[in-house]
Structure formats: C-alpha cells, structure tokens
Amino acid sequence: MTIKSHLVTCIVCPQGCQIQVRYEDGLLLEIKGNRCKRGKSYAWQEIQNPQRILTTTVRVIGGELPLVSVKTDRPIPKELIFKTMDLLAGIELKAPVKMGQVVLDNILGTGTNVVATKTVKKQEDSHQR
Amino acid sequence: MQYDVDVAVVGGGPAGLAAALAAKEAGASEVLLVDREEQLGGILKQCIHPGFGISFFNADLTGPEYAERFIEAINRAGVKTLNKTAVLSIKPRSLTVLMEGKGIKEISAKAIVLAMGCRERTREALGIPGFRPAGVFTAGLAQRLINIEGKMIGRRIVILGSGDVGLIMARRSTLEGAVVEGVYEILPYPGGLVRNIVQCLEDYGIPLYLSHTVTFIHGNKRVEGVNVAKVDQNLQPISGSERYIPCDTLLLSVGLIPENELSRVAGIEIDKRTGGPIVDSMMQTSLSGIFACGNVLHVHDLVDNVTQESIKAGKAAAFFSLGERGKREICVPTISGKNVRYVLPHLINLMDDGEENVTFYLRVEKPTGKSKLNLIKNGETVASKIEPLARPSEMISITVNKKELSLQKGESLLFEVTEI
Numbered sequence: 001m002t003i004k005s006h007l008v009t010c011i012v013c014p015q016g017c018q019i020q021v022r023y024e025d026g027l028l029l030e031i032k033g034n035r036c037k038r039g040k041s042y043a044w045q046e047i048q049n050p051q052r053i054l055t056t057t058v059r060v061i062g063g064e065l066p067l068v069s070v071k072t073d074r075p076i077p078k079e080l081i082f083k084t085m086d087l088l089a090g091i092e093l094k095a096p097v098k099m100g101q102v103v104l105d106n107i108l109g110t111g112t113n114v115v116a117t118k119t120v121k122k123q124e125d126s127h128q129r
Numbered sequence: 130m131q132y133d134v135d136v137a138v139v140g141g142g143p144a145g146l147a148a149a150l151a152a153k154e155a156g157a158s159e160v161l162l163v164d165r166e167e168q169l170g171g172i173l174k175q176c177i178h179p180g181f182g183i184s185f186f187n188a189d190l191t192g193p194e195y196a197e198r199f200i201e202a203i204n205r206a207g208v209k210t211l212n213k214t215a216v217l218s219i220k221p222r223s224l225t226v227l228m229e230g231k232g233i234k235e236i237s238a239k240a241i242v243l244a245m246g247c248r249e250r251t252r253e254a255l256g257i258p259g260f261r262p263a264g265v266f267t268a269g270l271a272q273r274l275i276n277i278e279g280k281m282i283g284r285r286i287v288i289l290g291s292g293d294v295g296l297i298m299a300r301r302s303t304l305e306g307a308v309v310e311g312v313y314e315i316l317p318y319p320g321g322l323v324r325n326i327v328q329c330l331e332d333y334g335i336p337l338y339l340s341h342t343v344t345f346i347h348g349n350k351r352v353e354g355v356n357v358a359k360v361d362q363n364l365q366p367i368s369g370s371e372r373y374i375p376c377d378t379l380l381l382s383v384g385l386i387p388e389n390e391l392s393r394v395a396g397i398e399i400d401k402r403t404g405g406p407i408v409d410s411m412m413q414t415s416l417s418g419i420f421a422c423g424n425v426l427h428v429h430d431l432v433d434n435v436t437q438e439s440i441k442a443g444k445a446a447a448f449f450s451l452g453e454r455g456k457r458e459i460c461v462p463t464i465s466g467k468n469v470r471y472v473l474p475h476l477i478n479l480m481d482d483g484e485e486n487v488t489f490y491l492r493v494e495k496p497t498g499k500s501k502l503n504l505i506k507n508g509e510t511v512a513s514k515i516e517p518l519a520r521p522s523e524m525i526s527i528t529v530n531k532k533e534l535s536l537q538k539g540e541s542l543l544f545e546v547t548e549i
Contacts, residue, residue, distance in 0.1 A: 009327045013183050014431055014523065016323035035517075052328065055177045055191055056304060057276055066279045069177035069193050078332065085304055099197055117177065118193035 003029065008043040010034065019043040051075035055117070058088055058103055063095030063120040070103050074112045083108060095122045134159040134209075135450040136443070137224055137238035139216050139391070142171020143432050144423020144439040145244035146199035151443030152242070153206045157450050160208045161236065163226060165215040170196030171246055172269070173432070175276045178297055180324075185433040195432060219243070219395045221418050239450035240418045242442050243392060243406070247385040247424040249294075252346075255383060257289075259346030262353070268294040268382040272301065281305060283378030287355050288312045289343045293321040293430065295382020300329035302380075309333070310374055313341040313357050315364055318496050320382070320522050322430060343379065344371060352377050385428045395419070402471045403427040409460050409476040410487050412442035413449075420446045427473055427490070430524055434490065445482065461536045463489065466505070466545040470494045470521065477536060488528045489544070493519045497548040502527060505543040506534070519546055 003024045010017040019033040021043050034040045045051060053075050057067040076084065084107050091104060097120045104114040135157040138149045141164030149162040168174065173181070176192030183189055186198070203210070213229035224236040249267035266274075266282055272294060274280045286307050288295050291314040299309045312330060317340050319326055330337055338357070344366050345356040359370035387405040389397075398407045398415035405426040406414040414421050422442035423435045460476035472491040491502075500519040504512040504527070512529045519525065525546075536542065 009323055011324035011328045014180070014322050014324060016327075052332065053179050053189070054304075055179060057177065057279070059279070065277065067277065069191060069276065071177075071179065071191055081304070099194065117191040118174075118197060 006047055008046045010039045010042055012036075012038045012042050021047055023047065050078045052078055052081065054081050054084055054114075056085060056088060058114075058116075059092045060095050060097055060120050061092055062123055063097065064123050065120050068093060068097045068103075068120045069117045070114050071117050072107070072112050073115050076107065076110055076112050080108055080110065084114070088114065095120055132161060132234065132236040134161040134236065134238050136160045136240045136242065136446045137236055138162045138242040138244055138443070138446075139219070139224070140164060140171065140244035140246055140423075140425070141166065141169040141210065141212075142244065142246050142423065143173055143196070143199070143435045144246065144425070144442075145171070145242070146196070146203060147436045147439035148242045148244055148420075148422055148443035148446065149208045150199065150203050150206055151440040152240075152447040152450075153203070153208050153443075155444040155447035157240075157447035160447075161238070162203065162208055162210045163214050163216055163224070163236070164210065164212055167212055169200050169210065169212070175269075175273045176297075177276050178301075181432050183433065184431075185436050192432075216391060219391050219419070221416050240420065240446035242412075242439075242446045243414070243419065243421040243425050244423050244439065244442075245388045245391065245425045247387045247428055250381070250384040250386060252381060255381075257343055257346055259355075260348055262346070262348035262351050264348065264352035264378045265346065266378065266380055268292070268298045268380050271298050271380055275301060275305060281307070282380075283307060283352075283376075285310065285376045286378040286380060287343070287357070287374055287376045288380045288382060290314060290382035290384070291319040291321050291326075291337060292382035292384065293325055295380060296321045296325040296329040298380055298382070299335050300333060303333045303335065307378075309335045310376055311336045311338055313338045313343060315340070315342045315360055318520070318522075320384075322522060323520075342366065346379060347373075352379055355379055385424065387425045387428065389425060392421070392425070397421075400471070400475065402465075403473070407475045408473070409478040410474045410484075411445035411448075411478050411480075411482050412438070412474070413445060413478075418446075418449055420449075427471070430522060434524060434526070437488070438490070441484075448482070459538060461538070462541045464541050464543045465491070466543045468494050468497065468500075468519070468546040469544045472544045477534075477542065479536060479538065485530060485532075486528050487531055487534075488526055490524050490526050491544055491546075492524055493521055493546050496520045497546065499549055500546050501549050503545045503547070504529065504534075505545060506536070506540060511542075515549075516546075519548075 136152040173192035173196040181195040358366040422439040
C-alpha cells in the first residue's frame, strides 16, 4: 500500500521527455513531464508491462537480396523479444516478398504479427529492369 | 542517349528522393535522380529500426518503409531515375557521370541538387594506436553487413562512440547473439538521442561509459582486445585508469562527415563547422543553380528534418530551372552567437521565394538545461523560443515569419542560446 514514484524516459518520439509517474497498488495517481498524450500512455504502459516494437531481418530464397527487413506490427512485451528472434531464425521466405506481407502470424499467442518492411523482388525480375 | 533535364538530383537517399519529388511537383517537367547504387533509398535501406516519419508522416516507420513511400511517390510523379550511375564531376548546368554498361556521359541540367549524404569517420581519422587486425568496423558498415548482406560481424563487441548508429548497432548485435561489452564515449555526455540510450542500451543492460576512450587495439589477424581508459577534461587518457577488455570486434560510431568531394572540386564554398556548402534560405550554394540538402549540407539527427529541408531545395531548384533566379547580393547573414555551434541557412535571401516563413536549424556548443533561443537584430530580440533541454546531439529548429523579421540589406541576424 505504498505510493511508488518512477521516472520514465519516453521513447515515443525524439524529444525524450522525462515523465514522472506516481502510482499505488497498480492504480495510477499522477503523471507529469509528458508533452503529449502518447507520452502519458507510454509511461504508464512502461510501468505495468514494458513493450517494444521488434525489428530484425528474415532470410529470403531466390531474391535480389538475401534478407528482408521485418517488424512486429505492434509492440510486444519485452520478455518475448528473444523468443521471437528464435522463431524468426527458423523462417525462410521465397521471393518475391511484398512490403506489409505477414511473415509470422500471432506470435506466441499475442495476436501480434511480424510483417515485411520492404519489397524484395525475385532475382530474375531485377535483371529484367 | 542524351540527357537534357530541368533538374538533376545527385544521390537517391532521403534527401535526393524528397528534393526530386518536390522539384517535379513544383513544375519542373524533366527531373532526373542519379544514384550510384542498384536500389534507391540510400542509408534508409539498412536502417531497419523504427522511429522514422513521426513528424513528417505522423506514423512510426522503419527506414525501408520511409524510403519505399518516397520511391513509390517519385515513380507516380514521373521522376526519371538513373541507378548504378556515379557522378564524377559537377559544374553549373552539367554533370559528368559514369553509367554501368554505358561509360562516361554528360548530363545537362538547368539546376542541380546535391544530396550525396555523409560518410563515417574511421579509425584512421582518430589515430587509435595499436595493431591493424580485422574486426574494426564503422557502425554503419556493420549495419550494412548485418541488415543487407546477412553477415555477422563478431561475437564479443566493444563500441567506441555513442552516436545514434553505434547505439542502434549495440542493440542489433545483441539481438543477433553477440555480447556487447560496453559503449565508450570520450565526451561527458552521450552523442545519440536519449531515447536510443534507453531502448538500445538500458533495455539490454549494455553499460555506457562517459569520459572514456579506446587507447590501444590488440590482435594479430583478428582483434583480440582493446585498452580503454578514462579521460580528463582535456579528453586526454588518465594514466593508471587503463584496463584491458577482451573482444573480437571494435565498432566505431565517432561522427559523420558530409561527403563534399564533388562540391569542393566544383569550387563550392564550404563551411568548416558543418563540413557542408554555405547556403542561402533557398538552399542555393555559392554556385548559381546548384542547391544542397540533407547530410551533405550538415549532419542531421532526424530524417524528417532532412525531408523538410530537401523539399525546400527541390522547390527552389525547380523555380531556378523555370527562370526564377535567387541572387546572393540580396542576402542577410545569420551569425552564431553564444552557445551556438552553427546556424543554417547561412544567409537569408530577401528575394520573394513564395514562402511566408523561414526555418532555421541550429546546434548548441554545450548541453544546457531549460534554455531560451533568441534571434537578435540590431541588438533587439526579434524572435525567441524556449527549449526544455538543449543538447549538441539534438538539432533545434525555429520557424519565423519573414515579415516579422523585416530584414533589410546590410543587416544581420544573431542567434544565441542562454540557460534560464
């Protein structure tokens, strides 16, 4: 039943606001230092269950590049980051890959998908240009 | 094949893409984008992390997504592109290029936009003593190897310098299974954005050592370890503070240099502080009809700012090609005063360029707390802005209505940042 106070550095945008969060028993009492609404929800989320967007790469077979960059389409809990990396290490996509294409769906039951963040053409396509 | 265009843009990264699109949209009928690589997008291609586009697109995008939006837009707009084409030299109204399979060609262009970006400072630029083994990479090269070519750089990594690319690569290498021993920064404050300290280092328990540097590189064929030491106020290693860290890789994130070899040879005036051309508020360099934007002009920390600046340059180049010439004689200089390292643009062109406002970008010399930026004309403050924090790593911008400044020929505008 003690009041806790934490300082959170916001990572939503480059301004990096220092946000002071006061809470008691999982109940939010006060948030100050944020310059926008997104900062407020970020700071409270960060105290309850820190989440991050994960970006990495996945192997592509037969593409103009050997890899395609990917991201989680929503932030995932921080503790799932390395488990998700392990899952993605086992994936090989066949070219062509389109930006936005789902690479892995519903990762670890979170309802979050991993999607491609760039288009990788087939190798012969690129030669035709 | 003959190339005779209205606007030619050199470099297909974020600056070149935005400038080409803006030039086309501003009415230049033939716009040509020249890039030496196989694919457009420049450095954005390897910046697979998010954080791009928050101010420009109001969306949190990764680098490749940000680039693809622009690539689609320039294709729709009808901008012509020449890939695998290196520009060899520039002069007003023409470019000499080397094209794959076609050899050396001349391109005539009524206006030219320079958007060549920047390159990384290397070990040689710092002169780190020791041996010359494999395993010493600049952070951007490591980023390309991991994210584009799919090659891992090492297993046990020390990072020198806390620039953003170094911080991003600390996280990226950790995700790919390497151990990052620490990030060592010679200055008493970090070089990168504070959010990258949090999400790239703190999230992964990677320590940041301020006022530290690498003093020796060990290893015969491959890096075997480095010596690190604390530095004093004059950035000199403190004797007795040295310690040995075993590692197989040293990453360097020790600064970026605008890539102005072409500009220098062309005779364009360069500012020693920014390493880029001296430009007026229409982004025109000292050579009439040659404009510059993005990291070739000064090193930015946010791509959104590069885009804004490049739109201005592209538009101005289009107007120039249509016959609207900005002249240097009617320019007023900006002056860097107290705690201001540099201000851009260097000159405010008083000619009517169709813009109501002018935006200035500046960096402070030293970090301060809550600060006030003052724009001073004839001893009087004519515009100001409060910044909650002023850091050398974070560019400050201010947009002012030109009429409110009411600048006259012979005047100047002084910029000062004071802690309050």
